[in-house]
Amino acid sequence: MAGSAAGPRRRRLPPPGTPEADLDTPALVVDLDAFERNLDRMSEAAGKAGVALRPHAKTHKSIAVARLQIERGAAGVCVQTVWEAEVMAAGGIRDIFLTNEVVGAGKLERAARLAREVTLAVCVDDPGNLDELGRAARRAGAVVRVMVEMNNADYRAGAPPGEPLLRLAVQANDTPSVDFLGLQAYNGAGQHISGYPARLASYRRLAALVEENIDMLARRGVHCRVVSGAGTGTYELEAASGVFNEIQPGSYVFMDAGYLANRDRSGAPFRDFEVSLYVLTTVMSRSAGAVLVDAGLKAVSLGNGPPLVRGARALYTLHTRLADEHGVLMPDNGGDLPPLGEQVRLIPVNCDPTVNLYDHLIGLRNGRVETVWTVDARGY
Amino acid sequence: MAGSAAGPRRRRLPPPGTPEADLDTPALVVDLDAFERNLDRMSEAAGKAGVALRPHAKTHKSIAVARLQIERGAAGVCVQTVWEAEVMAAGGIRDIFLTNEVVGAGKLERAARLAREVTLAVCVDDPGNLDELGRAARRAGAVVRVMVEMNNADYRAGAPPGEPLLRLAVQANDTPSVDFLGLQAYNGAGQHISGYPARLASYRRLAALVEENIDMLARRGVHCRVVSGAGTGTYELEAASGVFNEIQPGSYVFMDAGYLANRDRSGAPFRDFEVSLYVLTTVMSRSAGAVLVDAGLKAVSLGNGPPLVRGARALYTLHTRLADEHGVLMPDNGGDLPPLGEQVRLIPVNCDPTVNLYDHLIGLRNGRVETVWTVDARGY
Numbered sequence: 119m120a121g122s123a124a125g126p127r128r129r130r131l132p133p134p135g136t137p138e139a140d141l142d143t144p145a146l147v148v149d150l151d152a153f154e155r156n157l158d159r160m161s162e163a164a165g166k167a168g169v170a171l172r173p174h175a176k177t178h179k180s181i182a183v184a185r186l187q188i189e190r191g192a193a194g195v196c197v198q199t200v201w202e203a204e205v206m207a208a209g210g211i212r213d214i215f216l217t218n219e220v221v222g223a224g225k226l227e228r229a230a231r232l233a234r235e236v237t238l239a240v241c242v243d244d245p246g247n248l249d250e251l252g253r254a255a256r257r258a259g260a261v262v263r264v265m266v267e268m269n270n271a272d273y274r275a276g277a278p279p280g281e282p283l284l285r286l287a288v289q290a291n292d293t294p295s296v297d298f299l300g301l302q303a304y305n306g307a308g309q310h311i312s313g314y315p316a317r318l319a320s321y322r323r324l325a326a327l328v329e330e331n332i333d334m335l336a337r338r339g340v341h342c343r344v345v346s347g348a349g350t351g352t353y354e355l356e357a358a359s360g361v362f363n364e365i366q367p368g369s370y371v372f373m374d375a376g377y378l379a380n381r382d383r384s385g386a387p388f389r390d391f392e393v394s395l396y397v398l399t400t401v402m403s404r405s406a407g408a409v410l411v412d413a414g415l416k417a418v419s420l421g422n423g424p425p426l427v428r429g430a431r432a433l434y435t436l437h438t439r440l441a442d443e444h445g446v447l448m449p450d451n452g453g454d455l456p457p458l459g460e461q462v463r464l465i466p467v468n469c470d471p472t473v474n475l476y477d478h479l480i481g482l483r484n485g486r487v488e489t490v491w492t493v494d495a496r497g498y
Numbered sequence: 499m500a501g502s503a504a505g506p507r508r509r510r511l512p513p514p515g516t517p518e519a520d521l522d523t524p525a526l527v528v529d530l531d532a533f534e535r536n537l538d539r540m541s542e543a544a545g546k547a548g549v550a551l552r553p554h555a556k557t558h559k560s561i562a563v564a565r566l567q568i569e570r571g572a573a574g575v576c577v578q579t580v581w582e583a584e585v586m587a588a589g590g591i592r593d594i595f596l597t598n599e600v601v602g603a604g605k606l607e608r609a610a611r612l613a614r615e616v617t618l619a620v621c622v623d624d625p626g627n628l629d630e631l632g633r634a635a636r637r638a639g640a641v642v643r644v645m646v647e648m649n650n651a652d653y654r655a656g657a658p659p660g661e662p663l664l665r666l667a668v669q670a671n672d673t674p675s676v677d678f679l680g681l682q683a684y685n686g687a688g689q690h691i692s693g694y695p696a697r698l699a700s701y702r703r704l705a706a707l708v709e710e711n712i713d714m715l716a717r718r719g720v721h722c723r724v725v726s727g728a729g730t731g732t733y734e735l736e737a738a739s740g741v742f743n744e745i746q747p748g749s750y751v752f753m754d755a756g757y758l759a760n761r762d763r764s765g766a767p768f769r770d771f772e773v774s775l776y777v778l779t780t781v782m783s784r785s786a787g788a789v790l791v792d793a794g795l796k797a798v799s800l801g802n803g804p805p806l807v808r809g810a811r812a813l814y815t816l817h818t819r820l821a822d823e824h825g826v827l828m829p830d831n832g833g834d835l836p837p838l839g840e841q842v843r844l845i846p847v848n849c850d851p852t853v854n855l856y857d858h859l860i861g862l863r864n865g866r867v868e869t870v871w872t873v874d875a876r877g878y
Contacts, residue, residue, distance in 0.1 A: 129581070129877075140604065142604055142605070143602075176822070176823070198822075198823050199792075199823070201509070218782070218823070219782050219783050221780060221781070221782040221783075221792070221838050221839055222523075222780055222839050224520065224522055225522070243783055244783070244784070244838060246838065247838060269785065272785065272786070272788075273785055273788050273790070273826040274785065274790075274824075275782070275783035275785070275790055275824070276783075276785075306821070400601060400602055401601070402598070402599050402601040402655070403599050403601075403623055403624070403655035403656075404624070405649065405652065405653055405654065405655070405656075406652070408652075408653050410653070410654070410655055412579075412601070415799060415848070415850075415851040416850070416851050416854045419795060420800060441686070442556070442578075442848070442850050442851055443556070443578050443579070443598070444655070446653040458601050458624060458626065458627060459601055459602050468795070468822070470795075470796070470822050471795040471796050471822055474796045474855070475854070475855070475877065476877060477877050497509075497855065497856060497857050
């Protein structure tokens with residue numbers, strides 16, 4: 119196979135004690151104090167409500183972070199891809215829920231093999247796919263746990279509630295080498311409804327539907343041991359529901375500008391968790407009324423909007439869109455332009471795809487590097 | 499330093515001969531026949547026009563691709579970051595132009611060290627930064643070539659044309675350990691003007707300004723040996739200008755939906771180059787009227803719009819935005835929904851930040867894997 123003889127060159131990582139000001143930019147940095155408070159708050163909330171906490175590792179893709187979550191009482195992790203599951207298993211995580219359908223012979227075979235090593239659950243929403251999963255599990259000599267995913271919005275995965283969902287659950291119950299575990303009902307559309315009343319209403323529609331379907335399954339003799347769902351935007355609601363017994367928030371560890379835009383029940387900004395993740399960037403050119411920083415589309419995911427910006431001396435607004443390699447910032451309220459070389463922090467609007475751009479998370483405490491975590495499952 | 503004991507787990511790469519249908523998705527694939535025709539066409543165009551071709555490696559970030567470009571007569575490569583320059587130098591590329599300002603003591607020191615190993619040019623647009631660059635070069639015992647970047651649009655880097663640019667060029671000429679090479683004038687805003695007349699007008703404004711400034715410098719005794727610019731959208735214009743003697747297109751190797759939207763001088767779609775880069779994805783769930791594929795924001799950069807979609811049996815339109823991990827596709831003209839497991843190809847709207855999401859480019863010929871290239875300078 120042709121390829122690069124030199125192979126990938128490894129980046130020098132900043133040693134512990136490196137001041138933030140000396141970090142090479144763009145860099146993805148974690149405020150460890152805020153991060154740890156976020157972990158503690160979510161563990162406490164789940165504990166008080168008496169539900170299992172299974173944080174979503176697609177946010178951080180990092181074995182080190184998953185271990186810290188489990189040390190604080192998480193039951194295991196959620197992942198979104200077979201690759202993430204393999205990486206987490208290699209890192210010693212023993213209980214993994216892949217909150218997605220696994221489609222294609224290659225991926226099914228890998229999932230089945232993995233289920234011999236760790237406790238693995240996957241989602242299904244299609245009878246043919248469930249058949250294939252069962253055959254892959256039998257070939258591997260494994261038992262794969264199955265969560266039937268309930269569709270709850272247009273253009274999302276999941277079996278339609280009612281008869282189709284029932285038939286799948288019954289099929290899962292009857293399929294050898296498959297262990298029917300329960301229902302996956304993630305309210306993806308509801309997490310980012312900014313206003314509390316509308317977010318609550320969205321949750322209530324989902325919870326009512328889930329309850330109806332659990333009851334219907336029970337009447338047909340199919341018992342759901344696990345009902346899993348919730349994200350950072352609604353975690354309290356599912357936790358207190360009496361319907362869900364597992365929550366799977368991900369973004370709470372880092373927060374992002376997307377969740378900062380939510381409101382809580384009093385109408386105040388949602389601040390249950392603190393921003394702990396920043397893209398650190400440097401002013402590298404000044405033009406009339408604006409500065410260019412060295413973070414663009416390759417350093418901050420733009421999928422759901424522009425990042426927020428925090429400078430040391432001023433707040434900035436991102437002007438127009440990010441270019442591939444540059445962001446253009448203008449000081450708010452006509453403030454002074456920062457000098458060349460000044461560092462500015464960007465708060466991504468969506469932490470997950472931004473973390474996925476980096477190989478490392480640089481953990482800072484008191485303005486110095488304390489630790490560097492690998493984004494082990496980055497890519498794919 | 500804490501971190502993941504297991505370290506990053508390495509992906510299995512598909513061996514040569516693997517059929518496209520067996521590739522794990524999402525995957526970034528290159529149609530090698532189309533890719534090679536693109537390389538040949540650009541080399542031929544530069545050769546005919548008598549200008550140097552220095553392709554931009556920020557597009558592919560791959561040593562293997564850079565070598566193929568140089569084998570076909572490229573003078574060297576452009577890069578956008580010190581990291582890319584270091585990676586290309588480690589891969590044996592001896593002549594590198596960093597088309598960006600280098601700001602901060604750490605980066606300047608790295609650039610100066612690199613200039614001892616390879617021929618390195620960098621951009622400057624600020625007198626203080628140029629001073630620092632000179633000092634870093636002297637400390638390293640190196641000579642760094644300098645291209646003064648000319649600003650040609652709001653909110654882009656570069657020194658203002660006229661006196662500020664002149665003063666910088668004179669300063670560069672007078673700075674020990676710095677070798678003033680000429681002007682960088684990239685028409686970033688013009689590349690994606692779809693209509694030919696407006697794109698031509700944008701080019702002409704820039705070329706006139708460049709000519710004026712070169713003449714002004716010459717009258718003050720400052721000679722520009724290199725005048726560099728152009729991208730895939732305007733390469734023919736700069737190549738034929740008599741003003742530029744170097745072109746630096748990047749995207750032509752892969753093309754993307756952004757450049758497909760351009761028109762040529764006859765008003766026909768711009769097809770000087772062929773799409774050679776695709777994100778291969780798999781249908782993993784079906785819902786009413788649409789399918790979900792396993793490529794979302796982490797697999798296709800969305801910075802400048804949604805990807806185009808090509809299926810084996812139908813054309814699809816991307817419905818709404820991509821989610822983190824999923825895309826929702828609807829068949830055009832009410833066609834049939836593809837079955838679970840069917841592969842679909844996405845054409846990114848912007849190839850550069852999409853390539854930056856992947857560790858490998860999988861080269862296909864006649865439907866089978868022929869080679870796998872590392873995206874050596876991915877990240878940062």
